[in-house]
Amino acid sequence: MLENGERHSILCPNCRKLISTNEPACPYCGIRNPGARWRNNFLTRGLSGGDQTIRLIIYLCGAMFILSVLISPRSIGFAMNPLSFLSPGNESLLLLGATGTIPIRAYHRWWTVISAIYLHGSILHILFNMMALRQIGPLVLQEFGAYRMLGIFTLTGISGYVVSYLAGVPFTIGASGAVCGLIGAALYYGKSRGGAFGQMVYQQVIGWVGGIFLFGFLFPGINNWAHGGGLLGGIVFGFLLGYQETTRENSFHKMLGAACIVATLATLAWAVFTTLLIIISQ
Numbered sequence: 001m002l003e004n005g006e007r008h009s010i011l012c013p014n015c016r017k018l019i020s021t022n023e024p025a026c027p028y029c030g031i032r033n034p035g036a037r038w039r040n041n042f043l044t045r046g047l048s049g050g051d052q053t054i055r056l057i058i059y060l061c062g063a064m065f066i067l068s069v070l071i072s073p074r075s076i077g078f079a080m081n082p083l084s085f086l087s088p089g090n091e092s093l094l095l096l097g098a099t100g101t102i103p104i105r106a107y108h109r110w111w112t113v114i115s116a117i118y119l120h121g122s123i124l125h126i127l128f129n130m131m132a133l134r135q136i137g138p139l140v141l142q143e144f145g146a147y148r149m150l151g152i153f154t155l156t157g158i159s160g161y162v163v164s165y166l167a168g169v170p171f172t173i174g175a176s177g178a179v180c181g182l183i184g185a186a187l188y189y190g191k192s193r194g195g196a197f198g199q200m201v202y203q204q205v206i207g208w209v210g211g212i213f214l215f216g217f218l219f220p221g222i223n224n225w226a227h228g229g230g231l232l233g234g235i236v237f238g239f240l241l242g243y244q245e246t247t248r249e250n251s252f253h254k255m256l257g258a259a260c261i262v263a264t265l266a267t268l269a270w271a272v273f274t275t276l277l278i279i280i281s282q
Contacts, residue, residue, distance in 0.1 A: 053146040054137040056261075057153065058130050060268065061175060064118045065126050068092045071275065086123040093119055093173055095278060097271040099161050100171040113165075114267040117157040119173040129175045136182045136208070139201070143189050145249035147257025148241050149182070154260035156181020156233035163229030172223045176212075177230035183208055184234020189243050 010021050019026055065088070072092035094103060097115025104110060120126035140149045160177025183205055190202030209231065216222040241253060 051138075051141075053141060053149055054133060057133060057137075057175070060264070061118050061120065061126060061130060064096060064268065065120050065123075067272065068096055068119060071095065071279065087121060088119075090171070092275075093121070094171075095271075095275040097267070098171055098173045099165070100169050101165060102170045104165055111267050111270065113158045113161040114154070114264055115271045116161060116173045117154075117175050117178050118264075118268060120175070121173060125174060129179060132179045133175065133182070136179065136186060136205075139186055140182045143243045143245075144185060144238070144241070145244060145253065147249055147254045148243075150257040150260050151241065151253065152181055152185050152234060152237050153178045154264060155237055156184065156230045159233035160226035160228075160230030164223055164225040167225040169223055169225055172226060174223070174226075177223070177226035180212065180227045180230035181234035181237070183212070184231040184236075185238035186234075187231075188235045188238035192239075192243075193245065 009018055019028070068088035069086060069092075072089035072095075074087040074089040090098075096119055097103075097109070097112045098119055099109070099112035099116035103112050120129065137149070140152065144152065157175065157178030160180065161172070164172055164177070186201060187205045187209065190198045190200075190205055192198070193201070212227060213224065216224040216227055241247075241256075
């Protein structure tokens with residue numbers, strides 16, 4: 001049994017520093033009532049590991065890709081066309097939440113601006129996007145935190161597809177707009193931070209930007225509108241949300257990230273549920 005006045009120690013739910021439960025505010029990050037029970041929850045204690053955020057996105061993309069191929073395969077054989085190897089058909093992509101003027105105007109499926117982020121048109125499409133996520137993701141995680149990264153990824157994916165819709169793109173899918181959003185956030189970070197490290201980040205990321213748009217203009221079928229909308233969205237949200245050196249992740253950032261997780265899972269669950277209903281009814 002503890003003597004009167006003896007203190008418990010806990011990790012601050014915001015900055016993860018060791019503090020006393022009796023502190024009215026964390027002496028490191030300033031969060032109020034860090035020892036309150038309501039703060040020890042999913043929104044405030046954080047994801048169990050930074051890499052978990054990237055894995056979550058990859059697993060969701062992988063699961064939706066496998067399901068889309070199983071529902072309506074367009075091309076399975078490598079010999080027929082290497083670029084379309086393991087490709088889902090447009091029917092399954094439409095059912096599972098592809099976006100664009102056709103799904104939105106004809107079927108009023110506005111929620112597809114989220115679901116389309118997790119759909120891909122071929123094994124090469126998903127591999128390229130997930131490799132790009134693996135490259136840029138760790139930097140954004142380190143400098144912005146897991147919840148801000150989830151918020152930026154989701155919001156810039158949406159903004160890219162809204163720009164794409166306004167530009168009249170009829171049918172589109174893929175995580176590249178959201179990945180460009182992460183690149184835009186990293187671009188803002190490098191320019192804003194300055195110094196040797198900031199300048200190094202900025203120069204490397206600006207090279208990626210040039211490569212992405214060069215690739216987009218050289219090869220047909222690339223949605224440059226979504227790439228551009230995602231990139232600009234990343235710069236804007238990077239500025240609005242801040243990064244760790246200017247503003248540590250706080251409860252608002254964590255609620256935003258959690259809201260994006262819930263919205264994404266709910267949208268994908270709805271897409272799968274309605275697709276299965278249509279298949280069963282046929």
